[in-house]
Amino acid sequence: MKARVTVTLKTGVLDPQGKAIEGALKSLGIDGVSSVRQGKVFDIELDGANKAAAEAALKAACEKLLANTVIENYRVELQG
């Protein structure tokens, strides 16, 4: 089973990298960009086919390591 975990900064947490990228996009003349927030994507392969067990394992992975929940949110998507 494959899964994708996306970790993003919580709203209100300063994201200087996102701001710098936003500025670079504007300087390239790409119109219509009002804001950029940078995050992380983890593509994870799991043994077994039990969806509930996979979701539980991924939630534990996010809480224990992949995200720092003081400043970050995470989202888990199972891809069958």
Next chain:
Amino acid sequence: MKAAVITFPGSNRDGDVAKALRQAGAHVAHVWHGDYELPAGTDLVVLPGGFSYGDYLRCGAIAGRAHIMDATRAHAARGGLVLGICNGFQIACEAGLLPGVLARNADLKFVCRRQHLTVERNDTAFTSAYTKGQVIDVCIAHGEGNYICDPETLARLEGEGLVAFRYCDADGKVTAEANPNGSLDGIAGIYSPGRNVLGLMPHPENLIDGLVGGTDGRGMFASLMSGKKAA
């Protein structure tokens, strides 16, 4: 004073802090991150500066989950002293020993320069050799030193006197201009509620010899040697 300096893959200030501790008179043991136990009789655990695990994932995140951190948390829970410097501060936060996060410097620049700090209180095991409000001149070298936490945590840190050091100018004024990384309230270091755990971004261990620029860092190691328990 028996100190245990933990070496993680990518630590690079472990030798410097060991030298500072030995200069002050401590017995220093070097401990590997994969070990499960601290040497018997350890008074102080030091999480040194560097770039543990290449700063992968988040600074200090992987080191914060090392086996030795279980023993370090147990040591801290017993009231034992823990000192986290720079990457060690990041590791202490990631390991749950201290609240908050060291985020990317607000201006995105890695800062490596001299920096003045105010000593917020001198009744702790780490600062008794300084005077309250003393301005010390040490080094900083980091790209992720921007201390942030939620408003409730900040209010608790300020209300309970858990801010250890603040970035300031040469006159001791805590200003936005003197803040190298955007940290809330100019915070350069914080204590745990028992004041037995200290995390700070600056490097006192680098200012222990007049030959290399100053000795304002010595006070921290002298304080630790005085045997004062955590305030």
